[in-house]
Amino acid sequence: MFNQISVYHNPESGLIVMESEVEQSDTFNPRIPTDRLCSINWCTEGSITVYAKDMTLVDTYGVAERMMITNPSHLSLGRCLLICASETAKYYCLHNNNSQEIYYNGDVIQLSANEERTFTDNNGHFIFCSLGSLTNLNKFALKTIDSDSYTVTAGAEGAIITVFYDSTDD
Amino acid sequence: MSMFGYNTLGFGSIAGTAPVTLDLTLQGGSVSRTNATYTGVSIGTANTNRMVIIQGAVSSYGSITAPTSITLNGTAMTLVRNAYNVFIAYLKVPTGTTATIVISGGGGAFNQQIITINTVNAGANQTSIQSGQAAGNGGSLTHTMTTDPVTTNGVFIWGGNGFNGIPNLSLLTSNPSGATTTLSYSSGSGGSNNAMLMGYSECTTADSRNAQIRNTNTETSGKVASALYSVFTYFQTE
Numbered sequence: 001m002f003n004q005i006s007v008y009h010n011p012e013s014g015l016i017v018m019e020s021e022v023e024q025s026d027t028f029n030p031r032i033p034t035d036r037l038c039s040i041n042w043c044t045e046g047s048i049t050v051y052a053k054d055m056t057l058v059d060t061y062g063v064a065e066r067m068m069i070t071n072p073s074h075l076s077l078g079r080c081l082l083i084c085a086s087e088t089a090k091y092y093c094l095h096n097n098n099s100q101e102i103y104y105n106g107d108v109i110q111l112s113a114n115e116e117r118t119f120t121d122n123n124g125h126f127i128f129c130s131l132g133s134l135t136n137l138n139k140f141a142l143k144t145i146d147s148d149s150y151t152v153t154a155g156a157e158g159a160i161i162t163v164f165y166d167s168t169d170d
Numbered sequence: 171m172s173m174f175g176y177n178t179l180g181f182g183s184i185a186g187t188a189p190v191t192l193d194l195t196l197q198g199g200s201v202s203r204t205n206a207t208y209t210g211v212s213i214g215t216a217n218t219n220r221m222v223i224i225q226g227a228v229s230s231y232g233s234i235t236a237p238t239s240i241t242l243n244g245t246a247m248t249l250v251r252n253a254y255n256v257f258i259a260y261l262k263v264p265t266g267t268t269a270t271i272v273i274s275g276g277g278g279a280f281n282q283q284i285i286t287i288n289t290v291n292a293g294a295n296q297t298s299i300q301s302g303q304a305a306g307n308g309g310s311l312t313h314t315m316t317t318d319p320v321t322t323n324g325v326f327i328w329g330g331n332g333f334n335g336i337p338n339l340s341l342l343t344s345n346p347s348g349a350t351t352t353l354s355y356s357s358g359s360g361g362s363n364n365a366m367l368m369g370y371s372e373c374t375t376a377d378s379r380n381a382q383i384r385n386t387n388t389e390t391s392g393k394v395a396s397a398l399y400s401v402f403t404y405f406q407t408e
Contacts, residue, residue, distance in 0.1 A: 003302035006300065098249060
């Protein structure tokens, strides 16, 4: 069973972040054929075990761990099954809602309370906050990194952020 | 304020601008369209602030991919699309009374309603895409988009599709004006366990209001969940 809601959506660009309250299972579909995912997927609560379409175990991912499917043969099967491995889980899927031709790549980062982090190779990339807040970015808000040395500071409750970019042409 | 949108003050006249009125208008009724080119589609009276909005939902069973591209007179419409079964597209179109609409990327035919409103904005003020399942044996699932605050010249335009189990859809809103249905197809019509419902609600207050769609699954075994796919938009004139 799942309920899914867009917590961030830019209809013009198609960028969307869906939040799911997962009680049992869900699936996500990489493009066919493909050797990489077009989406970035992660949890902020609980854990999720990912299986390939042929039910080969891929891995179990906990909070702030980007779900990766590194075996191309598993990706080529075209569908992955996500099983909630905890009582419940809250997971996010960042992708493009307008086109399957657009790929995103990046990192999911957990920051402790008031922790600072400086990004030096991410000018032009985006930051999305899915838990807690940064001093200059609220939960479910998006910001563009606009310098070669960009420092963020987590709020008093810490934060989970996704630093990502459009990797279509990589 | 005098007529013609001019404010007359004691020290002379200051040119003002008449407020934009929403003027929500349904252009015709429900029309089934699939991946194709449609010419001469009525989009109403030309207006510099006109926004053309297309609501779309399927009345056929199962998961039908929503269109990935809709152009109107050659310009791409902005799509608020669920992956399946329901979408809303919009575009500012100041001129013309008819249009050529090209739909592509969809998985089949969608019932569509064209709505026009007036807004100075380039797009929707808020959107939401939601999906989920209502458990069997009377389970229900409600999708909600809340806008805080709305304005008295705002409008929610939203809807959804339900299938599997026995879906029973309803449009709800905290707006005093209630919800007006534009597209509907009920579970059981033609023996199908598929339903769609889309509509709008004009805002009459300036506070927090919501639009909702609810799927109540009346299958009795308790074993068959009913899917709900929905999309929401909120527009306001300024």
